[in-house]
Amino acid sequence: MTKLRIGVVGLGGIAQKAWLPVLGAATDWTLQGAWSPTREKALRICESWRIPYASSLLDLARECDAVFVHTSTATHYQVVSELLNAGVHVCVDKPLAENVADAERLIELAARKKLTLMVGFNRRFAPRYQALKTQLGDVASLRMDKHRTDSVGPNDLRFTLLDDYLHVVDTALWLGGGRAQLQSGTLQTNEQGEMIYAEHHFAVEHLQITTSMHRRAGSQREWVQAVTDGVLYEVTDMREWREERGDGVLTRPVPGWQSTLEQRGFAGCARHFITCVENQTVPQTSGEQALLAQRIVEKLWREAMSE
Incomplete structure (x- = not known):
């Protein structure tokens, strides 16, 4: 079978x-080439990775079956639409586009062209989070925290919500089954309109979900805590696994062979997209599934601006 030809943009x-x-x-698969608008810097990077540099986005598209897009969020709509119109399958960093309306247009375009379009929510492919999801059949409470040491600004609230907090909302709702509804929450900003703290509460049937992020917490820690009937689970930094039962505490070491990129879901995410393209199957984070968290985050931003 012919190997899939993969390109990288950005x-x-x-x-x-x-x-x-x-x-x-x-x-x-074959890493066929790359393109970035910053030609001189891109040429150096391509040389170090020994991959061809395409002279334009369309030239890259002509040489590839599928492309990974890692450009700025503001360029996603233009870049992804150009690739889809050129007949290329696309996996793009989250969010799919700068706003929901443009994201919906991309979803419709991919469907019309019968092409695979996936958003790279890498945490859904982190082995620890995938393992945790299989244990949550009777979960009562789920909490995800992702804090920063000192990352207030320089970007505004909307940028931070889409760039970082979106990961927390998407992962927590995915772990909880994807159907939870927003109940309440808080967004704290400084005088410049930059995000300081966010915490939100979601619910579905008996399950309560909390998401939290502080931009100056003095810590880069990320962890998920799940309370189930008889077991309390904790996963820290997508590496450390701890489960507490009445008869003791069990910790699981990270497999020695597992790389950081495997642990953080990047490797699994890339493989999933390529497998979907090869088998013509629907990715886990395509279409409306990829927009679930973005719709919520945009709602949080609009409500904060109206106060």
């Missing part, structure tokens, strides 16, 4: 740290 920090190491190490 060669910034996230592409270099998370995606190129995964895509460049594979044997089941």
